[in-house]
């Protein structure tokens with residue numbers, strides 16, 4: 001597991017998991033935010049004794065063999081739990097399994113100022129804040145140590161996050177724990193926390209109200225039509241797609257996401273969960289437009305747990321490659337104006353204006369769309 005980032009400082013090689021900082025005997029590596037708002041490890045050269053330990057460890061290039069390769073189309077049979085989830089409600093079923101064992105669940109929530117952070121929950125009520133997709137890189141400071149602390153107390157632990165965060169945790173732990181269950185989301189990319197923070201700030205300035213919550217995948221208009229809904233402190237709700245559009249257009253995602261080492265059917269975690277896009281084609285009878293999960297079972301541990309939780313699911317087997325063929329199966333290139341976007345936003349602020357500007361279809365694409373519409377209607 002060579003650390004290409006610490007050797008060559010090429011940002012595409014670092015997913016920001018933070019695992020390498022823990023191997024340093026001098027504690028002289030820390031994570032520092034760059035001008036795009038992403039964290040990278042930095043060595044204090046004055047204190048470094050050049051032992052090279054950090055150069056020989058990196059989650060980004062860890063190798064793991066899948067033990068099992070089974071996939072399911074899965075739906076949480078509790079309507080309320082599915083409604084509050086981004087997809088078919090698989091996360092909450094796993095959370096329930098672990099909480100019922102008096103365990104601890106780790107996931108991503110918004111804190112009071114709407115920063116996405118990894119945190120832990122010991123009750124199902126607390127787990128609710130982890131439901132729903134927060135389309136921004138989460139802060140993980142101190143979280144791996146907390147996982148280890150609970151494992152040392154012989155607690156069951158469910159850790160959920162992006163595949164690179166799972167790989168980061170496993171690199172940090174450096175050994176297997178029987179009571180640790182991991183669940184990764186299928187992950188297209190992680191947007192910049194700095195751009196997200198500025199976006200929230202601008203929404204608040206415009207309304208002169210605090211933003212209380214952002215549901216990127218609200219099912220109010222159906223799952224096929226999931227829309228980002230902004231909720232303000234006074235209860236007012238507003239639909240706003242600006243940030244989501246920039247995320248999908250690859251305008252401000254982490255550089256490593258464009259050459260993600262975890263893309264495809266790698267299965268770093270015990271379970272992989274995502275959206276079952278293509279449900280209309282592969283199992284139309286299961287599509288009620290309320291959300292369907294793709295659940296991939298990657299380990300013997302996960303297979304055993306699946307046999308215990310399946311009574312809470314409506315499910316059907318599916319070929320893994322077929323399911324992934326409708327999903328994020330290969331890396332997407334950066335937006336051609338990504339660099340320009342960060343430059344102008346760092347100079348002028350005003351992210352909403354520039355996301356809109358750079359995600360607006362070109363004149364030629366708009367003409368093509370209009371022509372297509374005219375031809376279809378005639």
Ligand SMILES: Cc1cc2nc3c(=O)[nH]c(=O)nc-3n(C[C@H](O)[C@H](O)[C@H](O)COP(=O)(O)OP(=O)(O)OC[C@H]3O[C@@H](n4cnc5c(N)ncnc54)[C@H](O)[C@@H]3O)c2cc1C
Nearest residue numbers: 085086087089090091107108131132134160188274275328
């Ligand atoms: C940034 C991002 C990109 C994604 N890209 C894809 C994709 O390309 N294809 C696809 O099929 N699915 C993708 N997903 C996953 C999908 O949106 C759902 O999160 C997943 O299917 C779980 O849904 P659920 O109904 O089981 O659970 P929910 O109840 O919605 O649970 C949400 C789960 O996601 C975790 N989570 C939320 N936000 C974050 C975050 N910022 N970082 C890490 N973990 C987070 C929570 O901890 C929890 O485990 C993405 C999610 C995120 C956050």
Ligand code: SF4
Nearest residue numbers: 014015017018020058
């Ligand atoms: S271990 Fe994580 S933080 Fe360190 S260089 Fe590798 S990917 Fe980056």
Ligand code: SF4
Nearest residue numbers: 024048049051052054
């Ligand atoms: S070379 Fe050794 S001392 Fe220097 S930063 Fe890396 S781990 Fe720490």
Ligand code: SF4
Nearest residue numbers: 164187189190257260
């Ligand atoms: S796309 Fe890859 S590198 Fe980026 S956050 Fe997801 S798993 Fe990590």
